[in-house]
Amino acid sequence: MLGRIEELVIDCAEPAVLVRFWAAVLGGSPVDRGPDWSYVDPPDGQPRIAFQRVPEPRGDRKNRLHLDIGVADIDRVREQLLAAGARAVGGVRTDEQGAFQVMSDPEGNEFCLVR
CATH class of the missing domain: 3.10.180.10 (2,3-Dihydroxybiphenyl 1,2-Dioxygenase, domain 1)
Incomplete structure (x- = not known):
């Protein structure tokens, strides 16, 4: 093993909005580290999900x-x-x-x- 997943990071326009949505889905409390970075630590050993503000829009492409x-x-x-x-x-x-x-x-x- 060369490494392990620390967290999953989702690029977005509004981290504070998405972290609250995903905290409701997965459980855990939303944490805003600043206007450009938020995260939630879901319970039961699920990995941290983080949200990072990026300047470019998502576009119409399907998620990879x-x-x-x-x-x-x-x-x-x-x-x-x-x-x-x-x-x-x-x-x-x-x-x-x-x-x-x-x-x-x-x-x-x-x-x-x-x-």
Whole structure:
């Protein structure tokens, strides 16, 4: 092993907004280190998720990396996330591995709810 993941960093326009959204999704308390850097330490040994302000806009490209969030009830969690500012991308998809729903956070970063 050459190293280990310390945290996942998401480039964004508004770190303070995204950290509060993701703290509601994953648990933990949002921490603002300044206007350009925020993070949340989710419980249960999940890795830290950090948000770094960058000057360029996200653009229309698809994420090259996304988070899969395990949930017991995709429909219930989707509705809660929609109320918190997320957007559903298409509908629930089912395959031989289970079901998933593609979502995007308030800045358009995609993630999946998986069951």
